Amino acid sequence: MTIFLIGMPASGKTTIGRLLAEHLQYAYFDTDEIIASLEGLSVPEIFATKGETYFRQLESDLVSNWKMTHTVIATGGGLPCYMDNMDRINQIGTTVWLKVSQPELVRRLLTEPNSRPLYALKNEKELISLVQEMYKHRKNSYQKAQIRILCQHHSPEVIVKKIVRKLYQ
Template sequence: MEEKKNIVLIGMPGSGKSTIGVILAKALGMGFVDIDLLICQREGCTLQEILDERGLDAFLQVEEDTVLEMDQRGTVIATGGSVPMRRASMEHLARSGVFVYIDVPLEELERRIHDMATRGIAFGPGQTLADIYAVRTPIYRRWADATVTVAPSGGAASEVAAAVAEIIEKLGLDAAAE
């Protein structure tokens, strides 16, 4: 069995994947990649500009294309919240990574996210955060190799990162292995 070398964080927008990922990568001596930032660099604009100017389907395609171009090893990868909506993206990331789902209650996400329309979140016309949560949560759970559940009041990013590191250790992931 091929050993997985990346830690891929999945979860809803606002779950803290990017912040947790930076802390986790530093603690484990790994690289860090934020897929949303890769998209911005690749496209030369913000996620919200892609959504506003090209639409949801084009955004999801750009996101998938960006993921399929990735070839990281020994890296903590923070996915955009919509990455798991594309099977090809997830299959690509699964070849070299272990998925950790950062599970944050809807109420906490609603507290963290004040304006979905300007945050670069992929959602369809009329969809609410609750709608997205209802659709995506089962998908995150299906792909997750492990789950870290954040308390309803929201855990500190450093605490969540420590919980992820503990799970990774239990899974026997050796990021330095070749």
């Protein structure tokens, strides 16, 4: 089984992905980390030097060529929303949308500004606007997920248990 975690930035894909992989004894991958490693540049550097279209093509190529099983993959927040990536990952494996409210996403982004360069220079009002716009653009793709997990007010460990229950229902 291959499990793709999708969701907005700061929805917990990395944290949940690592814990879920450990629980299932699967390998863990992060699409942004794979692309950064292959390109020798960080994701913001790829966007700055080669552009978003180039980056989105790398994401699509990565998904199209995915062959490994017994993996948990944390996708970049935008990966499901471009080209036919959402349809592809639904065919390859099981997709899990980590759903977090917009106010909670803003709160998380405000409390970890240094870990996310794109959001670091934004004040709360700008972040609210950015998150609302992103969510509006991405919601239709996220809604195609095979499993939806409401993550609000739950620890990562509880969320992992909820995912495992849904996977084996």
